[in-house]
Amino acid sequence: MQTDQAFTFVLFGGTGDLSMRKILPGLYQAHRDGVLGKAGRFIAVARAAPDREGYLDWVNSHVRSHVPKAAFEDEAWQSFLERFDYVRLDATNPEDFHKLARAVGSGEGVRVFYLATSPSLFVPICRSLADNGLSERARVVLEKPLGYDLKSSRAINDAVGEIFAEEQIYRIDHYLGKESVQNLLALRFGNVMFEPLWRREWVESIQITIAEKLGVEARGDFYDKTGALRDMVQNHLLQLLSTVAMEPPLSMDSESIRKEKLSVLRALKPLPLNDISKVAVRGQYTSGVINGQQVPAYRDEQEVPPDSNTETFVALKAEIENWRWAGVPFFLRTGKRLAESKAEIVVNFRPVPHSALGPSVLQTVGNRLVIQLQPQESIRLYCLAKQPGPGMQLQSVHLDLEFDEFLKSSRMEAYERLLLDVIDGRLALFVPRDEQEAAWRWVEPILEEWSRPEKSPKFYSSGTWGPAAASAMLAKHGTTWLEEEN
Template identity: 40%
Template sequence: MQPLVVIIFGGSGDLTKRKLMPSLYMLFKREELPEHFAILSIARTSFTNEEYRKHIREHLRKYTKTEEFNTEYADNFLKSVYHETLDPSSEDAYPALKKRLDELDNTIDNPGNYLYYLATPPVLYETIPLLLQKAGLNRPTEKKPGFKRIIVEKPFGHDLESARHLDHIYTSIFDENQIFRIDHFLGKETVQNILALRFANVVLEPLWNRNYIHHIEITAVENMGVEQRGGFYDQTGALKDMVQSHLLQVLAVCAMEPPVSFDADSFRNEIVKVYQSLKPMTPKEIRSQVVRGQYTASDAGKKHFSAYRQEEKVDPHSRTETYVAMQVNISNWRWDGVPFYIRTGKQMPTQVSEIVIHFKQTPHIMFSSLTHCPHPNRMIIRLNPNEGVVFTLSMKIPGSGFNMGEVPVEFTYDSLGGVPTGDAYARLLEDCIQGETTLFTRSDAVEASWRFLDPILQLWAQDPKIPLYGYPAGSWGPGAADRIIREEGTWTNPCKNLTKTNLYCEL
């Protein structure tokens, strides 16, 4: 691999400490970084190189798995980590940045291969690319012929208009193959395994359609509040923070048609087709098929949970949603008539992301001793934690008579003998270093997702009578969300443990 400089804007921030540096360290430990590399942190916070290395070392120890942290590897990794105290929003800072990059290029013999990571508040997503362009750091030059790539965190825009505006800026400064809009859900091994599950098993793909599937649930919930992100979250909310990116991405992977091959264009073309098939909602449907909520103070067990409006940097009269549940319909040949129920929320009883495929009921009661059809088959695809798949079958219970029971057919990743599921950020960073764009969101997908969600945001803004339901922190959300799925039964409230849920439920 060619030499490389990774430039992290927001190098003193939470994302860098918790995710980026531990992921880059893991790539270094696995020898998946170039032999000659440098990581340059850019932030207004003042550090010397040694102070910053000490600061990052503490967080590597904290956020890296105990069995993965090695003092010798960490020290060697940190020798290539540097910090520059600059204001990334100021044009005056970029000549100093350019000079620092020249020094690092000379140190590691780098031809100008730069990977920019915007780990900053979204307000800087527009500013930094424009200033990089003014400094001549956005494209290869005769003296610096190396690649220039930029990684942007979600949310990419806050509505359709802002997403189009942001996309216009980026595509005028960079080529599309230089832009990496990151969604770490697509970096998860279990999300990618949905493709293998669907398209590598002939027994499943013929069933994966409206003829055999009754409805699908997608849940991504957290058992924590907004923590130190109150200022950001209060301007964003669950719909923009989770639904527009993570949940619609997972829905698209579930619903997509098989790509011709697993390459960037083929895969992303099929993802976009799903987004374009999302059935637009009328105001009446938004009122009946979308429920929003906000967590309130509660005492669950021996612990007291503060209300969202009591969180640091949150408006005490905030109407920002921390929970969203909605019914989504896809208008195409495969999925017409199959509702997708998606929900996300903070301060839930546990932290779980999973997909539940509910198959249709058997059409006929074959066994005369039964008063009802056996339970429909279900497939649970657990994205985290306890990653794996459970498929329930109806079987006869041993003994006299013909009583039926559900039997789970289970697979968990930890049964593979310790093979790690990997870190999503590490996987995506490695892809970006190699110029592999398959698992990164394309601009037309971003626009299509905002086009679907924009009417919801607009109606919420225009009609203050649309309820924002309170729900006690530590509960499964507002009771009003049950009405969305009542026709199908109830929501599947998952346990933290994927298997043996008939014996115990860990939260």
Template identity: 45%
Template sequence: MSFSINEKARSLVLFGGNGDLSYRKLLPALFNLERKDLLADNLTILGCSRSDISNEVFREEALEGLRENATAHPDEVPEITEKFLNRLSFLTVDANHPEHFQDLKKTLGDSIANGCCIYYLATPPGLFVPICQLLNDVGLVNSSSRLVIEKPIGYNLESSIEINDAVAAIFKEKNIYRIDHYMGKSAVQNLLALRFANVMFEPLWNHNFIDHVQITVSESVGVGNRKAFYDNVGALRDMVQNHLLQLLSFIAMEPPTHLTPEALQLEKIKVFRSLRPIEGKRTKYNTVRGQYSGGEVDGKRLAAYKDEGESPAESNTESFVALKVDIDNWRWSGVPFYLRTGKRLSTRYAEIDIQFKGIHHSIFKLPTKANRLIIRLQPKDTIKLVIMNQEPSLSGALNLVSDPLNLSFHDQYDPGDIPKGYERLLNDCIVGDSTLFMSRYEVEEAWRWIDAILAGWEEFDIPVEYYPAGSMGPDAADQLLAKDGRKWFNNQYDNEK
């Protein structure tokens, strides 16, 4: 992806530095960048939280996270590991204690005056504004300071605007990086290359040739001890508002004039503004809410959603959601996008299926199957094109078989050389490239559309449909497609090579 490199950061401050996201994703991603010699020698990484731990403890816990999650085992590259761990330090910083931010200023020293500093807020969204204001109060924000914030950015449109306004009063918009790690996945970026660098796809990328699109993000884990948090969020806010709508926008967007942050964001905003509202009675027919009940997988008993967490209780929160989405523009008129995501489903995978229409006239006696483009995002990035081939035979009959053609680049490169989502996005933050990040207007348009669904659910008291843990969701989700004469693909080519 082309971009002009801005000033590289000298300091990276991780708020929530000893949290789950930091140890599982952020620090392993930074370690992978270290292994590829992409971190400047003078870059320091400071973990901050209200915990009172020493530098040594922070490094020990970080090392355990690297052993479990880094692409290369740290014990196999001891010199690189030592160099990386020496970058790490820790400081107790509690947003309820403003004096801690004076300590932070002393710790960062002249790196603020003489170089760019990144503040990564791996914290609950309720802390975004207080932390930014306290950083500004002690003079830790200047024209080159960068801010990275995780989803969810707000709870609805109103709270999202409040956060964006408050943050924009302190940081320049071009220096605010709203991160969605799905955008860092290689298959998502390769989608741009497939669409706009190959003459064979773009002419077919419209309602004349595409029957429908499916986007699935299936999680096998439950909410566990996060139930108290999840009860206030639900799958629609947690997954659809960001991950699934971002994926939809990459599929549906018009060709950008340039491969720049502004051009990409503009085209995605156009998509969000073209989404037909699902409001009022349409929520009854175009949405499905689900919640997992108890189930069994491989002989292991799995708890129901209501029985999860420290305080089991009845809940009306959806752990699963399925939507039929229409885009009201010329390219996608009449092409439904089916979205679904859920927890405690049978398999962990994320996939985009673009189902093409069938041929207008067949010369073959046996029926043919329409082509399908499959973009797998996890557990492994792959791209396959399902085409019709002749089945080898000595008979005179011309028998056809549907086969997936592998378009992936994984077989051409060492897996360790293909960057993971956070790895790619953290490197972009460090060098100052915001191409794969969201603008505030994308976030707000997405919330505007989501809020209408939430209002419809409340107005018509849309219930949750129960599904057994270990299944692929409630029967109502299958009916959502069945009434259109379609069905979910359900990981069909998972075992294909």
């Protein structure tokens, strides 16, 4: 995948945490790999650095540690930095955008405006871009969360939609750019043996987990206004669910893929308004030990109120009311300060209807597909085999697709892939407005229930797998989370 076209890439929030950890490392790797056209240039926009030299010093100090050591090359890094201009700008001051207009100029190629800022700045920035003639030949990238509920999301989309056409708006969800998510589609739709099994007759349950060892770090003020439900469930987890559960698209073009994912989100069974607690667990971490170090409780983190009820953990049961998935529970889980950092999809197939080999506790263990998204990207198929020796003793074995080991070719990171897609105008891996609003609509009953002041989260110790209620929810369906079974 390579782009040769001219472009101007403008990064708002150029000194922010997301830019340092994800966006700039992704752009650097695309530059190093030679897949960015030489006519492309970058303009960073921020308030923190006084000038270009100060900005590049900031980048040197904050970005290099987030670039994989194997990918860092001094010559490539220096030539990458040479492609940057810098504009010191206050995004809330429309007058400052004259400076940006001069820096962008009227050169050829597309203009990409990446808004790695608070959602409250999306509309003011877009209006100032339009007022200064910068909306032509433009694409605007909006980071999540887009608003704080359905109403605010619609307000932002309406205002941005007055300036940019829908095909110019790229709502990014970096999980959709992961190699293993793309391989999930290849696994399903490129191999005849899996598609017949991908339905309620053969699938007992599906688990989707995004777990982090990290706490809120220095983002307490932002996180306390957001919480895990808005930060992770409404976007990442529901996007992964719709990718797992979608019908085969007519083709891999953006329109076909988006149509099938939207159908899944619209088929989500409405949550029970009278008893959300049956299908949703809300947790918050207390102090505990992570990697041998004592870590503080969420309420003791910087810029977090001491009586905060914001959730740092969510576990949900979702159901899809369509022909393929009726009756199959989808268990979604995310949290901070958990025992392990991982993201994975677990497809539990039904045990054989009658075992001629005798009863075995391994029946469910041996009928499972595990798609790991991070820390390593892999696909592992578990099945049962006979142990060597007399008798018919079974053991669980697995077939692995370890991308790094098997495919050998260098793997493209999620942000690198998605940034190239924006420049080239590929929309398939970005979230359209109707998908986003369908997701907000489904989680709104939970937002409303948890907003009641008397509703407090269930506490869990840092370094564990969250509240016991999350395990109890699965136990009612005769199953467990993957790590509990092991």
